[in-house]
Amino acid sequence: GQQVMQIPQYQHVQEGEDFTTYCNSSTTLSNIQWYKQRPGGHPVFLIQLVKSGEVKKQKRLTFQFGEAKKNSSLHITATQTTDVGTYFCAGPKGFQKLVFGTGTRLLVSP
Amino acid sequence: DGGITQSPKYLFRKEGQNVTLSCEQNLNHDAMYWYRQDPGQGLRLIYYSQIVNDFQKGDIAEGYSVSREKKESFPLTVTSAQKNPTAFYLCASSTTGENQPQHFGDGTRLSIL
Numbered sequence: 001g002q003q004v005m006q007i008p009q010y011q012h013v014q015e016g017e018d019f020t021t022y023c024n025s026s027t028t029l030s031n032i033q034w035y036k037q038r039p040g041g042h043p044v045f046l047i048q049l050v051k052s053g054e055v056k057k058q059k060r061l062t063f064q065f066g067e068a069k070k071n072s073s074l075h076i077t078a079t080q081t082t083d084v085g086t087y088f089c090a091g092p093k094g095f096q097k098l099v100f101g102t103g104t105r106l107l108v109s110p
Numbered sequence: 111d112g113g114i115t116q117s118p119k120y121l122f123r124k125e126g127q128n129v130t131l132s133c134e135q136n137l138n139h140d141a142m143y144w145y146r147q148d149p150g151q152g153l154r155l156i157y158y159s160q161i162v163n164d165f166q167k168g169d170i171a172e173g174y175s176v177s178r179e180k181k182e183s184f185p186l187t188v189t190s191a192q193k194n195p196t197a198f199y200l201c202a203s204s205t206t207g208e209n210q211p212q213h214f215g216d217g218t219r220l221s222i223l
Contacts, residue, residue, distance in 0.1 A: 009150075031209050042200055042214040043153070088152060092209050096141050096160055097168075100153040 002027050004091050004101040012107040019079050021104035023072040023089035030092055032065055032072045037103075038085040079108045113137065116201050116215035122223045123188065123195060131186045131218045133201035142184040143202040143212065146170060153200065159184055160206070188220065196221050 003026045013019055023032065031050045035043040047056055049065035049072060056063045060083075062075045076083055086105045090098040114135045123129045135142065141160050145153040155168030159178040173192025178184055184203075188195045199218045204210040 033209075033211060042217050043212075045211040045213070048209065048211060095208055096204065096206070096210065097143075097155065097158060098212065099155075100145075102152045105150070 002091070002093055002099050004089060004099050006087075006089060006101040006104050008104055009102065010105045010107070012109065013079050015081060015108050015110050016078050019076045019083070019106055021074050021087050021089075021106075023074075023101050025070045025091050027091075028069050030069070032069075033090045033098065034063060034072075034074055035088045035090060035100075036085050037088065041085075043088060076106075079106070081108050081110055084108050114201055114203055114213055114215035116199075116218050118218060119216065121218055121220045123220060124223045126190045128187055128189050129195075129220070131188070131199055131201075131220070133184045133186065133215060134182055135184075135201075135203045135213075135215075136182060137203055137213060138181075139203035139213070140181065140206045141204045141210070142178070143204075144168075144174070144176065144184070144186045145200045145202065147198040147200060147217075156186065156199075 005024050007022050033048045034046040037043045047063050053067045054065045060077045064073045086103045088103045089101040093099040117132045143158040144156040147153050154170050156174050157176040159165035162181050165178050175187045201215045202212040204212045
């Protein structure tokens, strides 16, 4: 079945360092969504990418969709303690359903 | 303020007992979803509903049941047939249409007594 894997599973950085998580799908995706889940919280939608090779920025966060539309990445520049949480990518699975990636847990030390 | 309300926040289940988790939304969304999240893992789809009085099984529906009698409400029952129910349960909703972002409730943490 369709699988969405993320690497790394976990990363611990010092505040100010950069962070990148990678999302890889076993199938071509029409679009990809990214969510952030704070510890003890619920996933919150961050962004959706649709076009091949698309790059979108939200302040210190840069999201990229691969040319083949099978992978995506989220890069955070100069991490802050507020960036702590688990970042999930999610791809469509049929109409109105999503398959979530395995997630990357980010810990930021001050 | 529009949103999704899940209750209770914490729930304990005894052996052989069915428990029902509540999910209510006032976002006027047609589609609603239930996910299960185990520690350190991603979200797995249990059931989803695209419209009132209709719902479909997700990837891990065994041991669970749902109903969708009202647009605002999508309760999930964890039956005694679910042998490993300890998990974090998340309810979500979205507008109709392909690839719409999902909005999540705060979740219910279910444990076995």
